[in-house]
Amino acid sequence: MSFLTLDQVEHHYFSKESYTKALANISFSVKEGEFIALLGPSGCGKSTILSIIAGIMKQTAGNVLLQQRPISDSEMAIGYMLQQDYLFPWKTILDNVLLGPKISKNKTEEAKETALELLKEVGLSDVTNAYPASLSGGMRQRVALVRTLINNPKILLLDEPFSALDYQTKLKLEDLVSQLLKMYHKTTVLVTHDIGEAIAMSDRIFIMDTNPGTISKVFEVPIELRNEEPFLVRRHPKYHIIFEKIWKELDKEEIVTTESKVVSKENGD
Numbered sequence: 001m002s003f004l005t006l007d008q009v010e011h012h013y014f015s016k017e018s019y020t021k022a023l024a025n026i027s028f029s030v031k032e033g034e035f036i037a038l039l040g041p042s043g044c045g046k047s048t049i050l051s052i053i054a055g056i057m058k059q060t061a062g063n064v065l066l067q068q069r070p071i072s073d074s075e076m077a078i079g080y081m082l083q084q085d086y087l088f089p090w091k092t093i094l095d096n097v098l099l100g101p102k103i104s105k106n107k108t109e110e111a112k113e114t115a116l117e118l119l120k121e122v123g124l125s126d127v128t129n130a131y132p133a134s135l136s137g138g139m140r141q142r143v144a145l146v147r148t149l150i151n152n153p154k155i156l157l158l159d160e161p162f163s164a165l166d167y168q169t170k171l172k173l174e175d176l177v178s179q180l181l182k183m184y185h186k187t188t189v190l191v192t193h194d195i196g197e198a199i200a201m202s203d204r205i206f207i208m209d210t211n212p213g214t215i216s217k218v219f220e221v222p223i224e225l226r227n228e229e230p231f232l233v234r235r236h237p238k239y240h241i242i243f244e245k246i247w248k249e250l251d252k253e254e255i256v257t258t259e260s261k262v263v264s265k266e267n268g269d
């Protein structure tokens, strides 16, 4: 049964100077606990989809449903993790994590216990009273993850959360995040430009095309890969096969997009 449903979603950006049809005919369903990735060229509408699911923006047309109800009806349903951690520098790690529960007036003592448990889970027990400036980029992203999970969101939206990290930290964090999300059975939508990351972490990969943003193909990650840790997935023979297929698909789109732009220019558009 579908947990998250996007049905015929369309989005247009209007301003005095410009009009952009960012998304057209976006329809897909995500099962509870499933991890999907959106992969595609710059400007194909990946972040627009996340903003619509998060309720930051209202789609121009179509429906977004969580457990068959409009997503806007669900309080605290969405957790958002971005490339930047947006931790408050003047608050300790623990206070940064407890910000959400304090705002929503959740039981503070209970929330504190959960925060400490989660911080332990991600290996940050020793820095709960430290300030963000004393932490590495990878540690700060682990705090950002805990800050997201403490609100117990129904869906987690990850917008290139590892792209600012060095390669080794990124691989380690992929493993940690994947392990935690499986443990808490979180439904997740990841936006990434990294084919390897999408394969290593996801159950299904949605390839997007531009002008307007549409979903052109869906790849199911083989079950053998889904049961592995992301780091080990990259060594699996089947990883290279699916990588090649996705690479070709994206390459094809790049050519089509470039050609259509050339044709548009020749037509004076």
Ligand SMILES: Nc1ncnc2c1ncn2[C@@H]1O[C@H](COP(=O)(O)OP(=O)(O)OP(=O)(O)O)[C@@H](O)[C@H]1O
Pocket (backbone or CB within 6 Å): 013, 014, 020, 022, 040, 041, 042, 043, 044, 045, 046, 047, 048, 049, 213
């Ligand atoms: N606030 C806005 N106003 C007008 N147009 C916008 C706005 N935000 C995005 N767009 C346009 O909508 C389209 C989709 O943008 P979006 O940022 O969702 O793509 P993306 O796939 O996330 O890109 P990237 O990978 O570069 O982050 C692009 O053509 C973009 O220029």
